[in-house]
Amino acid sequence: MKAISVQLAALLVSTAAVAQTRPVVVELFTSQGCSSCPPADALLGELAKRPDVIALGFHVTYWDGMAWRDPFGRAESTERQQSYDRRLTGGQAYTPQMVIEGSEDVVGSHREAVLNAVRAANPVALAAVAFAPDGHSVAIGGGTAAAANVLLARYALSRRTEVKGGENASRALVDTNAVTALTALGVWNGQPASFPIEPPGPGEGVAVLVQAADGRILGAAATENSATSPRPAPKA
Secondary structure, three states, rough: EEEHHHHHHHHHHHHHHOOEOOOOEEEEEOOOOOOOOHHHHHHHHHOOOOEEEEEEEOOOOOOOEEEEEOOOOOOOHHHHHHHHHHOOOOOOOOOEEEEOOEEEEEEEOOOOHHHHHHHHOEEOOOOOEEOOOOOOEEEEOOOOOOEEEEEEEEEEEEEEEEOOOOOOOOOEEEEEEEEEEEEEEEEEEOOEEEEOOOOOOOOOOEEEEEEEEEOOOOEEEEEEOOOOOOOOOOOO
């Protein structure tokens, strides 16, 4: 953890003044191997266009098999879903599952239920998150909440995949904001803090989440690079 620069500290002060609310964090747990997931993937794509939502697609691995392996599948995505489900569903994992603000789960293809959950969310920014102008660091403002983890999710803005096998064989699937890496930056203990990060490359975004031990999202922000020539998609 680094000391906050004067420039970034000033940014945090101005951000805190207006950041009494923040975007709603919506996490979709999905897989290219799941035939009921494409409608939820499309809904996540709609939500990703909204300025009041941070939409993230976490591709789990338990659908992977000999017929098809999801190129976006990540063990950390499966582990994240399992952590949520221990609290929200009694350990019952399923796809497509959307988790709203780390505290409520909804079947990801149930459009009205998802939209109602997003509408009902009250995403107060207990920890204001601000990216440095050059994108190489992120600062978390001071607050009164207990210690929380600071996570960085790196995601591909949009990728099209020709699925060759499994339940979605011969379909062309479009994944929006598919998480390619989830890493822990450190711990926020209520004091202002700054963490170094790599800015998003072309066709990428990064989201920083401040998450309490009980799953609640205390702060969140995202930044994206919509330039063309994205990095190659992960291989199946």
